[in-house]
Amino acid sequence: MSLLKKKIISEVKNDLADIEEAVKNNLNPYFDLVSDIASHILFAGGKRLRPLLMILSAKICGNTKKDSAAISSIFEYLHTASLLHDDLIDDASMRRGKPVAHSIWGNAAAVLTGDFLLARSLSIATKTGIPEVIEAIAEITEYMSQGEIFQLMNKQRLDLSEKEYMEIIKCKTAVLFRGACRTGALVAGASRDKKDALSLYGMNLGIAFQMADDLLDYTADSKLLGKKTGADIREGKLTLPVIYALNQADSKDRRFIETIIKNKDFNLSDFTNLQELLKKYKSLSYTKKIANDYVEKAKTSLDIFKPVKARETLLDIADYAMVRKT
């Protein structure tokens, strides 16, 4: 584990324990099957990053009430619902080092458990009695499903632009990060400035986080990652490293990349060649640079807050987005 990760974990140890309890409690008292399926993925070593962002956002605005952990489980459930439906859509086989839910319980159970977690999120949001929180959750679910649909529509589209890619990752990932941070501010009853600053932090962090994720799909160690590398291109998902390479490549290299995109049964040596091309055309460093810019933007938006502990942790998390290995 990196030093930064160790530092963050020691700073949020108690919050993580509260989140763990809330994620468990808010599932009760539901049917065993729901709990089994939801738990399979909910308790498989997820980072709890989204609920954590909510709690830290509440703290940076002066809220220290423990009950924000209960609300924060919304963001883990929304994330998990989306993973359950995504894995089915992508026909993935592994997630967090375990077989995906639909391969164990079938498509039906995976779809319905996702629906259930979405419904639970909504119920918990409703119980806050804060209209803006409910609006934030409605907005998140709408953007996320649109982002996923947009991504699906654009699979294997060789001329997907960087702008379209940005739109997809904002919808499918960053809006949830933004909503988590914004909800923290709302729960704390923060001023408009602070709400906006945290929304901006969340949005930019989410963008950077997804870009780092897309990089890891080409650079990570499969064992650490808990799933195969190269999954994106196998599913026809064009991410920034490939989009950039396609734009930079000479016609021969471009044709090779296009062949891989069109043929999901490419072999390991094809994938290694693709990785070499991404290096040759500086796609990985380009993606990293753009992601780093978003990390910096995220950090800058926290300037308006006093240097409290939660601020330091949020800054650390922003840095961590780019150094993480999983």
Place this chain on the structure above:
Amino acid sequence: MSLLKKKIISEVKNDLADIEEAVKNNLNPYFDLVSDIASHILFAGGKRLRPLLMILSAKICGNTKKDSAAISSIFEYLHTASLLHDDLIDDASMRRGKPVAHSIWGNAAAVLTGDFLLARSLSIATKTGIPEVIEAIAEITEYMSQGEIFQLMNKQRLDLSEKEYMEIIKCKTAVLFRGACRTGALVAGASRDKKDALSLYGMNLGIAFQMADDLLDYTADSKLLGKKTGADIREGKLTLPVIYALNQADSKDRRFIETIIKNKDFNLSDFTNLQELLKKYKSLSYTKKIANDYVEKAKTSLDIFKPVKARETLLDIADYAMVRKT
């Protein structure tokens, strides 16, 4: 078309036009694919019963504002989302006389369009600014997904009880009817008595409606129904006619019914034999009687309202639940 259906349609002609417009408008301005898939099922001759119930419930409480149509589309979207996910789960082939969405666009698009319609419902609910409406929608989604999961868990379970069956149909169907009627009352700013009366009407009507649906699966004309009869038992879904017959049958007949439940590749003559057994053990008339009792309960709960036109239509709709052929 039956006389009763003609009468109802002439009474609600304008409301149906308003609903049609709202269902269309609330889909804009979204990606073409979403609209295509959603429209495939949304505009395939659905009865718009759920939005209609909401509008009539608002009217019976004195609300005549046209904007309740916009809110009513929530209930068509929730219903459609559930159909999209159900058809995928049941691996159905036909719905409303057309191939199901997932067979045309694939599982992924069907799952995501369902998610999108759920999210849209939530957004529209949020925009009403009425906390009780939002709570009602949250409750509906939670119950519906639980009902579906409970149904899935109990597929092919030979000892499913009548009580468990009731629990499933309440969750998966009746709660949505209840929520639509209750929302009508809420939009109209009705008194607690009226809200409760309409909730009760919706719940009991929903139960009767689902029972009639379950009967149609054994008695309808496939062409009129727009899908194959016998679908429930082929999917391992035990409904009241079969549950009752299993309890009444002698051991030989019982073994035959059990064999059909366990073997989804039964042939037409097996299915005809099953239909004969359901008649022999008076399962169909028993189910019809129970459903009729719920229709009567639904109608009685409208006693507290003045004899306005909306009340007459709601009473007609309750009667229609049992005479419909599709």
